[in-house]
Amino acid sequence: MRLFVALVTTFAASSALLLAQDEEPPPNFILIYCDDLGYGDVGCFGSEKHRTPRIDSLATEGMRLTSFYSTSGVCTPSRSSLMTGCYPRRVNMHQSAQGEWVLFPVARKGLNPGEITVAEVLRSRGYATACVGKWHLGDQPPFLPTRQGFQSYLGIPYSNDMGARQRKKNPPLPLMRDERVIDAPVKQDTLTKRYTDEAIRFITENRERPFFLYLPHTFPHLPLYASESFLGKSANGRYGDSVEEIDWSTGRILDKLTELKLDRRTVVMFASDNGAASRAGGSNAPLRGHKGSTWEGGMRVPCVVRWPGVVPAGVECDAVTSTIDVLPTFAAISGAQAPTDRVIDGKDISPLLRGDSGAVSPHGAFFYYFKDQLQAVRHGRWKLHLARTEKKKELPVRLYDLDRDIAESTDVAAAHPDVVARIQALAEGCRGDLGDRGLRGAHQRPAGIMEDPGQLTLLGR
Missing domain, CATH: 3.30.1120.10 (Arylsulfatase, C-terminal domain)
Incomplete structure (x- = not known):
């Protein structure tokens, strides 16, 4: 919504003044979002192959959500839900303009700038916002993170297999800083470390104000890469190497929160965009199916939430929850206002996260879509x-x-x-x-469309 975006800066300034007067500022949010990480790929969800002590510590110190769902078995639709609190068909991001299951480079389609993202909601409350990692909701300027509520962006705009070799019109895989390509083709074995360094820089620079860090990792999506420090070190080939490097990254972030004395006022959420692929070493055990399917293994994903002193430690919640719940829940916790001028499918699950007596899933039904x-x-x-x-x-x-x-x-x-x-x-x-x-829903909204999309290159469009 253009009016909403236009008001964010003014409202954020006044919110910052109000926050300075509050005894208890709202908590920070860090959302770590893996790409194609399976339900059984981390130790706290049963993995015996991958060493993930820092991710597992989130479960020891927080809550495992064991019936947490992505809204799709693939990247673009699932991420549209995370950002908007809506099923992909609601915001017309369930497939590309050509009917493919995700967006590809030089896509005409993208997340409509008129949608209100979780980043925009939190900015209205005075939060600093950053996206570090894979975006995949449109690679044209109107659809980039910096036009969707994030004040800064470092990452790749789509999946890491979408470089120049994949399709003729694809440019070399770009690494972007805000709206500019700074490296292409990016050296993929450096990505997890670069993302981690950027995340820590953002946390450090914003330690005196509430912040929202969205960290969507590139891996373990194929092709698999890990830095020299992790390559060949796991018991599960490059897949395990990439997972264990993500665990290292998570540990560095948690250590920085402790060092800055921010750990007790930071909500850390760790999840995946969909299940693991059917090849390359990922595990969705004990679930049936894999990435791209509507079996549980395609859409039920590992999720852990830690917020010391608020989220009870070492507990499990099996109530049905989903990525669509992130926006309304973060809004409720922060004291921000979730959108009221449109349908939002997600619900506030903070009573479940707090372990409130009698709290149940707010979802009478959850719907599994494959494309349309x-x-x-x-x-x-x-x-x-x-x-x-x-x-x-x-x-x-x-x-x-x-x-x-x-x-x-x-x-x-x-x-x-x-x-x-x-x-x-x-x-x-x-x-x-x-x-x-082919049946159109009564309450669908349009995606964004660029009639003349261009390549993202080091020389610009």
């Missing part, structure tokens, strides 16, 4: 895969009791026709709201 197709619905303990045609094969409805069968191995639809009917009714309501395949 609604494929499954979760309702409490039940998950219904809807009937559909896939690769010329007719797939019937299939019902799973996730409390007893997290691996989705036993279809119990025949034994629970009432549950099937109830969830099918929820699916119909979703279709009317968000759409399904």
Whole structure:
């Protein structure tokens, strides 16, 4: 919303004055977001291959969210939800303008600048904001992080496999500082360290004011890279090397918070954009499926939240939560106002994070989309895969009791026709709201479109 963006600077200045007068300033937020990290890829979620002591310490000192969902099995749609609090179809980011499952370089499409991101919400409360890492919500100037609420940006604008060799029109893989390419092709084995150094610089420079750091790592998305200090050191090849370097990065950030005495007033959230791919060493165990699917392994992701003194330590929460909940939750915790002029699908889950007695999932249903197709619905303990045609094969409805069968191995639809009917009714309501395949939803909003997109190069557009 242009009016919202225009008011941010003025409101932020007045908010800073108010914050100076408050006895307890709102907490900082650090959101560490991995690319294609599987449910079973870190120690606190069962990995026996990867050494992740610093990520595991977040679980020891905080809360594991064991039914935390991305809204998509792939990058662009999932990130649109994280930023806006909405299902991808709500903001028309469920697929590219050409119908592909993610955005590619020189894309016409991007996150509409009229959407209100979590960064914009927090800036209205006086927060400093930075994005460090992979963006993947549009590579044209109107769609870049610096136009979506982030005051600074360092990172690659899309996936690390989208360099000049992938497609003819792709430029060399660019590393950007704000809206300028500073290195191309970027040396990928330096990325995790460069991101970490930038994150620590931002934290240090903003230690006297509330800040929001969004750190979307490039890895372990393919192709896999790790710096010399980590290459060949894990028990799981380059995949494990990249994961263990992310753990090191997390540790450096946590140590800096402790050094600056910011740890007790900083919310640290660690998650992944979707499940691990079906190759290269990632694990979604004990879940079925992988990246790109609507099985649990494609969309249920590891998530840990630490906030000493507020989030109880060493506990597990199995309530259904999602990336769409980040915006309304951060808004509630910070005292900011979430958007009220549009539909926001996410809910404030801070009662769950605090461990409040009687707190339950705010979601009566969670909807699993693949591109433009609604494929499954979760309702409490039940998950219904809807009937559909896939690769010329007719797939019937299939019902799973996730409390007893997290691996989705036993279809119990025949034994629970009432549950099937109830969830099918929820699916119909979703279709009317968000759409399904060629059916447009009543409350969808347009994505941004650039009619004449250009390449991001060292020489500019």
